Amino acid sequence: MMSGTSCSNINPHTLSGLKPNGHQVSGSGNDKGCYFQMPLHYPRYRKTDYETMPEWKLDCLLTQYGLPVTGDLTQKRKFAMGAFLWPSQNE
Known part of the structure; x- marks a missing residue:
């Protein structure tokens, strides 16, 4: 998993x-x-970092935060920027 x-x-x-x-904390043992x-830290990347980030690094970042790792590289970059950049950083 x-x-x-x-x-x-x-x-x-x-x-x-x-x-x-x-x-x-406790359970019957039948629970999955x-x-x-x-994660302890919010990612501190800039828009230019996401635009040049290799796909494997984007996959690791998205997986670490429990976000979907689907689509092509452009879609992953766009999703990561939407998830982690403040609106003022995305301009």
Whole structure:
């Protein structure tokens, strides 16, 4: 399982039994190991960094934040810039 994977069947009651790192505190053993661990730092790249970033690095960054890693390189760059740049940085 990749880090940042999300589960569509998680409800708020399930989330209340999680530690800050996303691991379950207790369970019956029947629960699937589905969790998300937020990275400690927000990416500090500029628009020009995303425009020249190699695809493997974009894939790693998006995966680290649990975001979709689909589409071609142009689509991934556009998605990363939309997700991580403030509107004033995107001009």
